[in-house]
Amino acid sequence: MLHIFTDLLAAIASTVWDVIPIVIVIFGFQRLVLRKPVANRKRLIIGFVLVLLGLGFFLEGLQAALFPLGRLMALQLTDPAFIAGDDIGRVLQWWDYQWVYLFAFAIGFATTIAEPSLLAVAIKANQVSAGSIGIWGLRIAVAVGVAIGIALGVYRIITGTPLYWYIISGYVFVLIQTMFAPRMIIALAYDSGGVTTSTVTVPLVAALGLGLASTVPGRNPLLDGFGLIAFASLFPIMSVLAYAQLSEWRGKHG
Amino acid sequence: MESLKAIWAALFESLRDLLPIILVIGFFQFAVLQQPIPNLGEIVIGIVFVVIGLTLFVQGLNMSLFPIGESMAYSFVSKGSLFWLLCFAFALGFGTTIAEPALIAVASEAAIIAANGDMIENSEQSLASYAQGLRITVALSVGVAIMIGVFRIVKGWPIQYLIVIGYSGVVVMTVFAPPEIIGIAYDSGGVTTSTITVPLVTALGVGLASSIKGRNPMVDGFGLIAFASLTPMIFVMGYGMLV
Numbered sequence: 001m002l003h004i005f006t007d008l009l010a011a012i013a014s015t016v017w018d019v020i021p022i023v024i025v026i027f028g029f030q031r032l033v034l035r036k037p038v039a040n041r042k043r044l045i046i047g048f049v050l051v052l053l054g055l056g057f058f059l060e061g062l063q064a065a066l067f068p069l070g071r072l073m074a075l076q077l078t079d080p081a082f083i084a085g086d087d088i089g090r091v092l093q094w095w096d097y098q099w100v101y102l103f104a105f106a107i108g109f110a111t112t113i114a115e116p117s118l119l120a121v122a123i124k125a126n127q128v129s130a131g132s133i134g135i136w137g138l139r140i141a142v143a144v145g146v147a148i149g150i151a152l153g154v155y156r157i158i159t160g161t162p163l164y165w166y167i168i169s170g171y172v173f174v175l176i177q178t179m180f181a182p183r184m185i186i187a188l189a190y191d192s193g194g195v196t197t198s199t200v201t202v203p204l205v206a207a208l209g210l211g212l213a214s215t216v217p218g219r220n221p222l223l224d225g226f227g228l229i230a231f232a233s234l235f236p237i238m239s240v241l242a243y244a245q246l247s248e249w250r251g252k253h254g
Numbered sequence: 255m256e257s258l259k260a261i262w263a264a265l266f267e268s269l270r271d272l273l274p275i276i277l278v279i280g281f282f283q284f285a286v287l288q289q290p291i292p293n294l295g296e297i298v299i300g301i302v303f304v305v306i307g308l309t310l311f312v313q314g315l316n317m318s319l320f321p322i323g324e325s326m327a328y329s330f331v332s333k334g335s336l337f338w339l340l341c342f343a344f345a346l347g348f349g350t351t352i353a354e355p356a357l358i359a360v361a362s363e364a365a366i367i368a369a370n371g372d373m374i375e376n377s378e379q380s381l382a383s384y385a386q387g388l389r390i391t392v393a394l395s396v397g398v399a400i401m402i403g404v405f406r407i408v409k410g411w412p413i414q415y416l417i418v419i420g421y422s423g424v425v426v427m428t429v430f431a432p433p434e435i436i437g438i439a440y441d442s443g444g445v446t447t448s449t450i451t452v453p454l455v456t457a458l459g460v461g462l463a464s465s466i467k468g469r470n471p472m473v474d475g476f477g478l479i480a481f482a483s484l485t486p487m488i489f490v491m492g493y494g495m496l497v
């Protein structure tokens with residue numbers, strides 16, 4: 001039990017280490033180029049400390065509680081013995097993996113809701129749009145996109161179809177949607193592709209991809225295990241554009 | 255008393271954000287895999303940590319990362335030097351990416367794939383130098399991305415034109431890049447944007463768009479992250495072709 005607390009200190013120390021380059025860039029430019037003292041310096045420093053402590057607690061908590069269980073679960077669910085059920089030894093088809101698809105969808109949705117960078121962008125978008133973009137509306141739209149993306153990415157690994165087919169058709173679809181979407185949402189929608197995949201989603205999703213690629217016959221974990229993150233960054237763009245189109249349509253039709 | 259209430263409310267909100275993960279893992283553990291939860295005590299402590307962490311992070315965000323990003327945007331605009339603004343944008347993108355732990359992990363994995371595909375020699379030294387080169391490539395690409403993104407905000411160009419060019423770049427590079435690198439390249443777009451970079455860069459963009467005349471923070475302010483997830487794909491495939 002004690003090791004959680006020592007690990008916590010290590011997690012905080014490593015967050016501090018990650019932040020050093022950012023602090024150097026900010027204060028370097030502030031001092032040498034802008035040559036202006038920072039306003040509210042005390043509040044700023046307290047804020048930075050809170051961010052560092054917060055991320056340290058957050059990461060260590062995930063490490064201690066959710067990641068080991070989630071990873072183990074991904075491995076167990078992709079185990080051929082579990083998927084084949086009683087009839088061990090039969091050839092598995094892509095529809096035999098229904099629990100894996102459900103897990104991929106659910107974990108994609110759930111981890112996105114807990115993603116701190118998405119929360120940050122949603123708070124900012126809510127402020128900037130004077131409330132017309134809801135924090136929860138955006139988060140749920142993005143989470144649905146990630147969920148669909150990861151479920152489809154899992155299907156790709158199971159069937160072994162080339163990654164770039166999906167990504168390139170996804171691009172074409174996004175471009176068509178862009179032509180019809182309300183102008184103010186476009187940049188935010190493109191951004192939401194990048195923010196979904198950070199601290200919470202990547203470790204769990206990577207475990208799922210590697211687990212599948214090493215148990216599905218004919219897949220190479222090194223080649224096929226990648227690509228889920230790409231799906232998780234592409235599909236939220238579509239779902240956020242769709243959400244905006246839907247809200248606009250609803251606004252027009254009563 | 256009031257502030258105590260506010261703290262409880264914030265903690266409760268964080269717990270609510272975490273609830274879906276707890277439900278999903280609980281459901282699959284009990285209903286699908288039909289196994290008990292191991293180390294329940296540790297898991298409860300872990301969940302408490304995550305809730306505290308998320309609450310502190312959001313508090314700190316509004317006190318530090320948001321205001322500093324915005325105030326630097328205002329200062330650069332009032333200084334009026336596009337050159338220094340672009341230098342800052344590049345340094346911010348490069349500096350935040352080079353130390354990113356997720357990127358370090360992906361880069362060393364990519365080196366193993368390259369060695370297995372006989373693209374590089376399978377020795378410790380060549381693996382390390384390949385991974386190092388990849389990290390620098392991705393960091394450069396994010397620096398360039400933030401720089402282009404900031405330039406776009408200053409000029410007020412519609413984002414979709416630049417995205418179309420970027421997407422075309424990805425498609426063209428996919429045709430020529432070695433197949434082993436494609437999966438990593440596509441994923442590298444997602445790993446570059448960390449939890450500290452995202453709020454900072456978002457505040458910078460929104461701050462620029464609200465202090466430059468004629469720009470709308472909603473239409474022009476967002477989009478920096480989008481570039482930071484797009485250019486690494488192109489740069490990494492380019493790296494795979496050159497090395």
